[in-house]
Amino acid sequence: MASRFPLLFLSSLLVVASCWCVEGGTLDSNDPLIRQVVDHGDGAIAGDNELLNADHHFSIFKSKFSKSYASQEEHDHRFSVFKANLRRAIRHQKLDPSAVHGVTQFSDLTPREFRNRFLGINRRLRLPSDAREAPVLPTNDLPKDFDWRDHGAVTAVKNQGSCGSCWSFSTTGALEGANYLATGKLVSLSEQQLVECDHECDPEDKNSCDSGCNGGLMNSAFEYTLKAGGLMREEDYPYTGTDRGTCKFDKSKVVAKVANFSVVSLDEDQIAANLVKNGPLAVAINAVFMQTYVGGVSCPYICSKRLDHGVLLVGYGEAGYAPIRLKEKPYWIIKNSWGENWGENGYYNICRGRNICGVDSMVSTVAAVSS
Numbered sequence: 037m038a039s040r041f042p043l044l045f046l047s048s049l050l051v052v053a054s055c056w057c058v059e060g061g062t063l064d065s066n067d068p069l070i071r072q073v074v075d076h077g078d079g080a081i082a083g084d085n086e087l088l089n090a091d092h093h094f095s096i097f098k099s100k101f102s103k104s105y106a107s108q109e110e111h112d113h114r115f116s117v118f119k120a121n122l123r124r125a126i127r128h129q130k131l132d133p134s135a136v137h138g139v140t141q142f143s144d145l146t147p148r149e150f151r152n153r154f155l156g157i158n159r160r161l162r163l164p165s166d167a168r169e170a171p172v173l174p175t176n177d178l179p180k181d182f183d184w185r186d187h188g189a190v191t192a193v194k195n196q197g198s199c200g201s202c203w204s205f206s207t208t209g210a211l212e213g214a215n216y217l218a219t220g221k222l223v224s225l226s227e228q229q230l231v232e233c234d235h236e237c238d239p240e241d242k243n244s245c246d247s248g249c250n251g252g253l254m255n256s257a258f259e260y261t262l263k264a265g266g267l268m269r270e271e272d273y274p275y276t277g278t279d280r281g282t283c284k285f286d287k288s289k290v291v292a293k294v295a296n297f298s299v300v301s302l303d304e305d306q307i308a309a310n311l312v313k314n315g316p317l318a319v320a321i322n323a324v325f326m327q328t329y330v331g332g333v334s335c336p337y338i339c340s341k342r343l344d345h346g347v348l349l350v351g352y353g354e355a356g357y358a359p360i361r362l363k364e365k366p367y368w369i370i371k372n373s374w375g376e377n378w379g380e381n382g383y384y385n386i387c388r389g390r391n392i393c394g395v396d397s398m399v400s401t402v403a404a405v406s407s
């Protein structure tokens with residue numbers, strides 16, 4: 037961990053410095069977008085004039101992410117969206133100088149398309165009937181840094197594809213960790229079971245239900261898992277990225293069972309204490325800065341708290357970065373479900389301290405049955 041951050045720190049400074057060169061949206065050879073392209077080792081040389089245009093960025097983007105478009109019209113439309121996203125990444129960079137923002141696999145999608153296809157939280161804050169509030173834990177002996185990846189409780193980064201099923205990945209991630217703590221075995225669990233079989237609704241709002249690629253909620257998914265008897269293995273019920281199939285749940289193949297689940301208060305020390313004691317936590321977040329996130333610690337000056345994405349909180353660090361304005365600040369380590377090529381090998385770092393992007397507002401912990 038420690039060795040990773042001096043680099044981030046350095047790149048943050050470069051970005052801060054270069055931000056002021058891109059006023060008005062023109063691209064400068066030192067800007068973060070270009071550096072990101074260069075950093076990915078495709079042989080381009082920073083400062084080369086041909087890097088100065090969006091055209092060139094778009095070609096690299098298309099080849100890097102194997103994009104092809106059905107018609108010239110579609111291509112031209114995607115190019116205009118891409119240019120708008122370059123400008124947006126530059127704006128995000130100014131608002132969030134301790135992270136690096138740039139071109140990602142989502143750079144040809146409008147914010148609405150991105151929300152519809154890659155997020156998927158049915159935003160509601162009521163609790164299913166079996167949820168309770170997590171008991172208050174002592175917080176005096178918490179480690180300064182903690183990462184469940186170092187303790188074997190986290191599976192490899194997965195990819196939800198073009199399906200608003202983030203909630204199912206957040207749910208399996210939390211139960212994978214809890215199951216590891218309860219049984220000593222790390223088993224990858226089936227999101228597809230949740231996508232195809234879980235239609236759990238809010239007890240007070242029958243129109244708000246877990247609904248495959250159209251979104252859902254982790255607490256409802258824990259409720260479903262409790263009632264259904266558990267989740268199958270990933271291999272036994274593999275992910276397809278669509279919700280058009282029928283439910284293939286086989287109760288005899290359950291490998292992880294929910295004992296109980298609870299909602300953690302907004303207090304960040306309680307969140308940390310629950311994380312350390314109970315394993316990775318299911319959390320919701322506003323993902324607007326994640327569309328352009330490339331690395332570093334995200335700490336935007338302004339970020340909506342409207343929750344639209346489900347992810348997994350796996351750890352925290354005490355002092356991840358030290359850009360000029362913010363000094364040393366603690367941050368959360370978040371596992372995402374957009375593959376390993378997104379962000380920091382599939383992970384997102386977001387600063388702690390003021391419920392940034394709503395990250396502290398909907399946190400749940402689950403316990404697995406041990407046997």
Ligand SMILES: *[C@@H]1O[C@H](CO)[C@@H](O)[C@H](O)[C@H]1NC(C)=O
Pocket residue numbers: 171295296298403404405406
């Ligand atoms: C949840 O279940 C675990 C494992 O069975 C148990 O140790 C724990 O006390 C339960 N928690 C609550 C809040 O009931």
